[in-house]
Each structure stands twice: as C-alpha cells, then as structure tokens.
Amino acid sequence: MTTFTPRYRPDRRNFLKATGIIAAGLTFLPRGALAEEEKKLNFYNWDTYIGENTLAQFQEASGIETKLDIFADTSELFAKLKGGNPGYDVIVPSGSWVQRMVGANMLMELDHSKIPNIANVDPAFMNPVFDQGRKHSLPYMWGTVGIGYRKSKIEGTPDSWKYFFGDSPYSGQISMLGDARNVIGAALKFLGYSLNSVNPDELKKAEELLIAHKKNIKVFAPDNGQDLLASGEVVIAQEWNGDILQVMGEDDDIGYVLPSEGGQVWEDTLAIAAGAPHPNNAHAFINFLLDAKVGAEIAEFIQYGSPNAAAKKLTTPEYQNNPAIFPTAEALAKCEPEAYLGEEGQKLFEEAWTRIQAA
Amino acid sequence: MESWRNNRFLFWLLTLPGAFWLALFFVAPLSVLWVYSFGAKSGITDIEITGTALNYLRALDPVYFQIMWKSLWISAIATFVCLVLAYPIAFAICFAPTRWKPVLLLITILPFWINLLIRTYALMAVFRTNGFVNQTLGGAWNFFDGLFTGGSFPYQPLQLLYNDGSVIAGLVYVYLPFMVLPLYATIERLDKSYLEASLDLGASQFRTLMSVTVPLTMPGIISGVLLVFIPCLGAFLTPALLGGANAIMIGNVIEAQFKSANDWPFGAALSFILIYATFGALALRWVLTRKSQGEGA
Numbered sequence: 035m036t037t038f039t040p041r042y043r044p045d046r047r048n049f050l051k052a053t054g055i056i057a058a059g060l061t062f063l064p065r066g067a068l069a070e071e072e073k074k075l076n077f078y079n080w081d082t083y084i085g086e087n088t089l090a091q092f093q094e095a096s097g098i099e100t101k102l103d104i105f106a107d108t109s110e111l112f113a114k115l116k117g118g119n120p121g122y123d124v125i126v127p128s129g130s131w132v133q134r135m136v137g138a139n140m141l142m143e144l145d146h147s148k149i150p151n152i153a154n155v156d157p158a159f160m161n162p163v164f165d166q167g168r169k170h171s172l173p174y175m176w177g178t179v180g181i182g183y184r185k186s187k188i189e190g191t192p193d194s195w196k197y198f199f200g201d202s203p204y205s206g207q208i209s210m211l212g213d214a215r216n217v218i219g220a221a222l223k224f225l226g227y228s229l230n231s232v233n234p235d236e237l238k239k240a241e242e243l244l245i246a247h248k249k250n251i252k253v254f255a256p257d258n259g260q261d262l263l264a265s266g267e268v269v270i271a272q273e274w275n276g277d278i279l280q281v282m283g284e285d286d287d288i289g290y291v292l293p294s295e296g297g298q299v300w301e302d303t304l305a306i307a308a309g310a311p312h313p314n315n316a317h318a319f320i321n322f323l324l325d326a327k328v329g330a331e332i333a334e335f336i337q338y339g340s341p342n343a344a345a346k347k348l349t350t351p352e353y354q355n356n357p358a359i360f361p362t363a364e365a366l367a368k369c370e371p372e373a374y375l376g377e378e379g380q381k382l383f384e385e386a387w388t389r390i391q392a393a
Numbered sequence: 394m395e396s397w398r399n400n401r402f403l404f405w406l407l408t409l410p411g412a413f414w415l416a417l418f419f420v421a422p423l424s425v426l427w428v429y430s431f432g433a434k435s436g437i438t439d440i441e442i443t444g445t446a447l448n449y450l451r452a453l454d455p456v457y458f459q460i461m462w463k464s465l466w467i468s469a470i471a472t473f474v475c476l477v478l479a480y481p482i483a484f485a486i487c488f489a490p491t492r493w494k495p496v497l498l499l500i501t502i503l504p505f506w507i508n509l510l511i512r513t514y515a516l517m518a519v520f521r522t523n524g525f526v527n528q529t530l531g532g533a534w535n536f537f538d539g540l541f542t543g544g545s546f547p548y549q550p551l552q553l554l555y556n557d558g559s560v561i562a563g564l565v566y567v568y569l570p571f572m573v574l575p576l577y578a579t580i581e582r583l584d585k586s587y588l589e590a591s592l593d594l595g596a597s598q599f600r601t602l603m604s605v606t607v608p609l610t611m612p613g614i615i616s617g618v619l620l621v622f623i624p625c626l627g628a629f630l631t632p633a634l635l636g637g638a639n640a641i642m643i644g645n646v647i648e649a650q651f652k653s654a655n656d657w658p659f660g661a662a663l664s665f666i667l668i669y670a671t672f673g674a675l676a677l678r679w680v681l682t683r684k685s686q687g688e689g690a
Contacts, residue, residue: 109652113655116655134437137437138438140438213653251638252637252638253636253638254638266522267522267554377434377655380655388456388460388641389456391639391641391645392460
C-alpha cells in the first residue's frame with residue numbers, strides 16, 4: 035500500500051489555480067458577493083466509493099470543505115436531480131446515465147483547461163460511446179458485472195450464465211442484481227444477443243427464459259449480493275466485481291469470474307450537475323481525484339479498476355495483477371458497455387422486468 | 394362538551410395551523426401528483442399534461458392486477474396476524490397493575506425509536522440461513538441428534554428469508570404497535586362490569602369474548618385494522634429487503650416508476666389507484682363504526 039503524506043500547504047499549482055479562480059470570478063461574475071466561491075463543495079457519491087481520507091486531504095490541499103451525500107443507485111441520483119439540482123456539485127453517474135442526463139440538460143459542460151490531470155487518464159477511456167470527447171464526464175472507476183461464488187460449495191468454476199438459466203445444481207441458492215438492465219441483460223448475453231438489444235423478439239425470449247428459470251433465483255438483491263454470498267445465504271451471485279472483491283478480502287473462499295458468454299463492462303464517471311452552486315470548486319475537486327497519488331489511494335482502498343494510467347503505476351502489483359479487477363483482454367472482449375436505449379427502449383426493459391418479478 | 398359554534402374564533406385559531414400544514418404538505422403535493430397522472434412523457438424529464446387517461450388504462454394490464462391482488466392478500470394476512478397477536482397484548486396491558494401500564498405501553502412503542510430500515514436489517518440477521526433462529530434450532534437439533542443417533546442426521550437450516558412468509562413477518566413486526574394502541578384505547582374504556590355480568594350469567598370465557606368484548610371493542614379493532622392494512626398495502630421496503638424473487642408488491646412498482654423506470658405519470662396513476670382503494674376502505678370504516686355505535690347506543 036502506498037502511503038500518502040498529507041500536504042498542509044497548497045502547492046504552487048493549486049495556489050496559482052486558486053488565484054486564477056478568484057480572478058475569473060472577479061471578471062465574469064458581476065454579482066460582487068459571489069466573486070469568490072465559498073470554500074464548500076457538495077459531493078453526491080455511491081456509498082464506500084471514495085478513499086478513507088480523500089476528502090480530508092482535499093480540504094488540506096485546497097481549504098474546501100466537502101459535504102458527502104450518498105445514493106444507492108444512479109436512478110436515485112437521477113430522480114433527485116430531475117426536478118432541479120438541490121445543490122449538488124460533483125456527482126458520480128454511471129456511463130449510460132451520462133447520456134440520459136446530457137439529453138435532459140442535467141450536466142454542466144466541463145472546462146478541460148481547469149482539469150490538467152486529464153493527462154493522467156488512460157487514452158482508451160477518453161472517447162466512450164456515451165460521452166464522445168468527454169465533454170460532460172471524466173472516468174472515475176471501471177469494472178465488470180460477473181459472477182461471484184463460494185469456492186467450497188461449487189464444483190469447478192461457474193464461468194457461465196448457464197448456472198442461472200439452466201438446470202442448475204445450485205437452484206435456489208443464486209442471487210441476481212435487482213434492476214431491469216442487469217437481469218435481462220444477463221439473459222440476453224446467455225442467448226447470444228447484445229445486452230443493449232431492443233429487438234422485441236430477443237427481449238421476449240430473454241423474458242421467457244428468466245421466467246422459466248426463476249425458481250433458480252432466490253432473490254433479486256439490489257446492492258447486497260456480496261453480503262448474501264459472505265453470509266452463506268447464496269453460493270452464486272451476479273454482482274459488481276468491486277463488491278465481490280470487498281468480501282473476497284475477508285473470505286478466501288469467495289471467487290469472482292466473468293461468464294464465458296460475456297457480462298457487462300461499466301464505468302462510473304465524475305460529472306458536475308447543471309446548476310451546481312460551486313462549479314470552480316467542483317473542477318478543482320475532479321482534478322484532485324484524477325491526481326496520480328490520490329487516484330492510486332482511492333483505487334486500492336475501494337478495489338475498483340482505475341482508468342487513471344498514472345495512478346495505476348503507483349499501485350501495488352497485487353492490485354495491478356488482480357484478475358477480478360483487471361480481467362484478461364480475451365474475457366473483456368466479450369463484455370459490453372451498457373448504452374442508453376432511449377426512453378422507449380428503457381420502458382421495454384422496465385415492463386418486462388415488472389412481469390418477470392410478478393411471475 | 395361545549396359546541397364549537399359557541400366560540401368560533403377560538404375554533405378557527407386552533408384549526409388553522411393544522412389545516413395549513415395539511416394543505417401545504419399533503420393536499421398540495423398530492424394535487425400535483427394527481428395532475429401528473431393525466432400527463433404523458435414528452436422527453437427525458439418533461440411531462441406534458443394532456444388530460445389522457447392512458448396511464449389509468451395501462452394499470453388495467455393483468456400484471457398490475459396480479460401484483461395489486463398479491464399486495465391485498467399479503468396485507469390482509471399481515472393485518473389478521475397483527476390483530477390476533479395484538480388483542481391479547483392490549484388486554485394484558487389493560488388488566489395489568491396500574492403502575493405497570495406506562496412501562497408496558499412504553500415497551501410497545503419502543504421499536505419506533507429505531508429506524509425502520511435498521512429493524513428490517515435486524516430481522517434479516519435473525520432469519521437468514523446462518524441467522525439466530527437457525528443457529529438456535531441447529532444447536533438444539535445437533536445436541537439431540539448427537540445424543541440419540543450419534544449425529545447421523547445433521548441439521549438442515551430452514552429457509553426463513555426471501556419468501557412471502559418473511560415479508561408477512563416483517564410487516565407484522567413493523568406495524569404491530571399500530572394495532573395494539575387503538576385496541577388498548579378501546580379496551581381501557583370498556584366497562585368491565587359487562588364482562589362480569591356475562592360470566593355471571595353463565596357464558597363461557599370464549600362466548601363472553603366473542604359476544605361481548607369483541608362487539609364492544611369493534612371501533613378499536615376497525616381503527617387498528619385500517620392503521621395496519623393501509624400502510625401494508627403501500628409497503629415497498631419490507632418486500633424489497635425480505636422478499637424473494639417474486640416478492641414484488643404494488644409499492645415496489647410505484648417506486649420503480651419514480652426511479653429506474655422514470656415514468657412519473659404512470660407512477661402517479663398507480664398511486665392514485667391505491668389512494669382510491671384507501672378511500673374505499675375509510676368509507677367502509679365509517680359505515681361500520683356508525684353501525685356498531687348505533688348498536689351500542
């Protein structure tokens with residue numbers, strides 16, 4: 035684990051930036067009282083998704099006090115911002131939601147000149163489908179949705195969705211995630227289709243497959259599949275790799291594998307909500323998170339894959355070579371990112387999901 | 394009691410704050426929701442109020458009927474279990490020594506001091522495969538198994554969580570105090586000499602309960618049933634956390650419309666269908682209490 039030496043004084047670059055911010059404020063904001071942003075920032079993030087001391091370090095480095103608020107899934111974030119921004123600055127939406135939120139004018143365009151640490155980001159992440167040219171979002175963490183399992187209770191490696199959608203010997207001891215896209219997406223992948231399919235026939239087949247094998251599934255667990263696995267409630271769980279990794283650290287008997295048919299590859303991003311009260315602080319914060327040292331510390335603490343090439347270099351070999359964080363190129367090639375399907379497409383998934391749950 | 398007509402000024406002065414509160418935080422948001430229920434999505438976040446009834450028609454789809462029906466019977470069972478459990482509890486509190494009553498009432502409402510979410514998670518720790526119930530039963534089973542058969546029948550943990558039973562148990566656990574309190578209030582006011590008269594005249598304990606106590610405490614029973622049944626009908630947290638793969642209740646469908654499905658007009662229509670059902674139940678209560686009061690008088 036790399037150690038981080040706290041900086042008690044702002045370094046030269048931060049000092050220059052701070053003066054720059056003040057100057058910009060004086061120039062562009064005629065409202066005198068708002069010339070300098072108050073030293074505050076409202077950060078809306080997932081739970082356990084930031085380094086242990088990151089916010090304190092940011093305060094030491096910049097003098098900006100960060101208030102952290104937590105959401106459980108991006109739909110909650112979306113619903114909260116939908117009626118107007120209640121005061122959040124930096125938010126952490128998932129990739130496909132970035133596209134949806136840009137469509138609804140819910141994100142502020144980023145000023146790349148205020149985020150010099152963009153240079154640290156792996157170029158492979160700089161032009162994703164959901165935000166070409168990275169106008170509205172920058173990558174924070176990435177990972178996969180695959181299969182977590184209890185090694186001692188499973189023969190071999192459950193490296194296929196067939197354990198979910200076949201005559202599974204583990205019927206009734208399996209959990210899946212609790213949202214339409216992930217559950218139906220897994221069935222689509224098993225059938226050999228794209229998880230972004232909006233073809234009614236393909237969706238129908240996926241729905242029928244899920245309903246026919248529903249007895250295999252003990253529970254649709256929104257965000258606690260890893261706990262179910264850890265407590266012995268289930269032996270196989272569809273889960274986010276980082277969540278499984280967090281329980282793998284406490285229990286050697288838990289493993290993670292990508293299904294041979296492919297799973298989802300996802301990315302969470304850093305973005306600034308439209309109407310953010312502290313846009314300059316928000317840019318400074320995003321820049322801070324993309325710092326190599328800071329990024330390395332966060333990534334190692336939360337055990338998710340960092341898209342920050344400079345940060346990755348500073349991490350331990352254990353982290354860099356962890357197959358659950360960085361799968362082989364071959365396994366990754368079969369995975370797909372989730373795209374925004376338009377409101378009609380999303381509705382097809384949601385209605386099928388209601389029918390699957392009620393069946 | 395003095396009629397409110399004799400002091401209109403005081404009446405309005407005292408009514409106003411409550412009325413204002415209700416108007417601002419209950420009537421106003423519900424009105425907005427009601428208007429939404431006649432709208433259609435015209436963009437990712439835009440809702441156009443078109444006066445359409447399509448949202449209500451969409452709710453007639455069999456799948457929503459099925460979920461609504463399931464919510465009804467789950468709530469009905471939970472309410473019935475609450476009633477059966479709460480009646481003796483309320484009776485015991487009423488007939489307890491006076492100095493114990495406040496303590497017993499305090500114990501009844503004590504769970505309210507802990508957040509619903511935390512209580513539900515606590516239930517998960519009790520019921521899960523390696524939870525307290527299975528640990529206790531397993532310990533006892535293995536002890537006797539070891540004693541009599543030398544351990545040839547190892548304990549198979551009961552699957553107590555993630556099924557309809559655990560949802561009902563969760564709802565009963567959460568809403569039991571809402572049943573105990575109104576029952577306590579009516580039983581406390583019950584003239585005990587009626588019970589003595591019934592017993593003196595030769596009725597059995599059971600006959601007395603069914604023919605005297607229950608009819609006389611009917612207003613409390615009805616209040617308690619409504620106070621439990623209505624929130625059960627709208628529950629979404631309990632089925633989401635304790636329910637299995639088909640635990641979905643109408644509350645979960647409504648929640649999904651406001652969150653992941655991002656379809657507020659349809660969510661609003663479903664909410665209002667639930668509200669109309671609730672109004673129906675309240676109207677029924679009004680008719681029933683009038684009837685039972687008429688008999689009592």
